[in-house]
Amino acid sequence: MRIRNTTQVWGSAAKSLHWLMALGIVGAMTLGLVMVNLPMSALKFELYAIHKSLGMTLLVLAALRISWRWMNPVPALPDSVPPHEQRLAGWAHRVFYVLLFAMPISGYVINSAANFPLNVFGVVQVPNLVPESERITDAATWVHGSLFWLFAGLIVVHVAGALRHHFIFKDGILRRMLPTRSSKET
Numbered sequence: 001m002r003i004r005n006t007t008q009v010w011g012s013a014a015k016s017l018h019w020l021m022a023l024g025i026v027g028a029m030t031l032g033l034v035m036v037n038l039p040m041s042a043l044k045f046e047l048y049a050i051h052k053s054l055g056m057t058l059l060v061l062a063a064l065r066i067s068w069r070w071m072n073p074v075p076a077l078p079d080s081v082p083p084h085e086q087r088l089a090g091w092a093h094r095v096f097y098v099l100l101f102a103m104p105i106s107g108y109v110i111n112s113a114a115n116f117p118l119n120v121f122g123v124v125q126v127p128n129l130v131p132e133s134e135r136i137t138d139a140a141t142w143v144h145g146s147l148f149w150l151f152a153g154l155i156v157v158h159v160a161g162a163l164r165h166h167f168i169f170k171d172g173i174l175r176r177m178l179p180t181r182s183s184k185e186t
């Protein structure tokens with residue numbers, strides 16, 4: 001399997017980043033929802049630490065992913081997809097990229113403004129981004145929580161769209177993102 005994309009197929013790097021981040025995002029969302037609803041306990045602190053470390057890792061992966069996208073061709077959608085749907089998919093993907101950065105950055109701002117330490121998986125000490133401020137903590141918490149709903153909604157639409165292409169249109173759009181060798185590869 002080739003590493004780079006072509007105008008027809010996704011390469012292994014783009015596919016790996018896609019599935020690794022999908023897993024990480026669902027994990028960060030689940031942890032986020034569970035940890036905020038737990039009573040004060042050692043487990044709650046532990047889950048916050050994992051959530052923050054995972055979120056910061058996703059921020060780094062988002063930077064890698066967007067750089068890789070700029071350095072590679074993006075496989076075109078098949079002609080069977082009507083132009084308005086192609087434009088819609090393009091916009092949905094742009095919003096995804098904005099969220100891939102806005103979500104972890106707003107979390108990072110909450111943590112910085114609350115003046116909590118941030119040590120990614122106990123290995124990398126990350127400096128605070130903004131000065132301590134209750135107003136900034138509250139605003140960033142609101143942004144982080146609201147973006148979550150937008151992100152979750154978009155993921156549902158994205159998955160439904162992929163399944164619709166796979167099971168109804170049978171046009172290979174989902175298959176070309178799966179970690180299998182494409183028949184179009186040489």
Ligand code: HEM
Nearest residue numbers: 028029032033052055056058103104107108110111145148
């Ligand atoms: C893609 C990455 C991330 C996702 C998907 C995500 C998702 C979530 C979700 C779903 C919640 C619960 C929201 C609620 O119901 O109030 C949450 C809360 C929180 N997240 Fe994240 N998060 C991410 C990255 C980060 C990062 C990088 C940090 C910090 C460095 C962070 C810090 C926090 C904190 C402190 C809260 C609790 C806010 C409160 O106490 O209400 N998050 N996150």
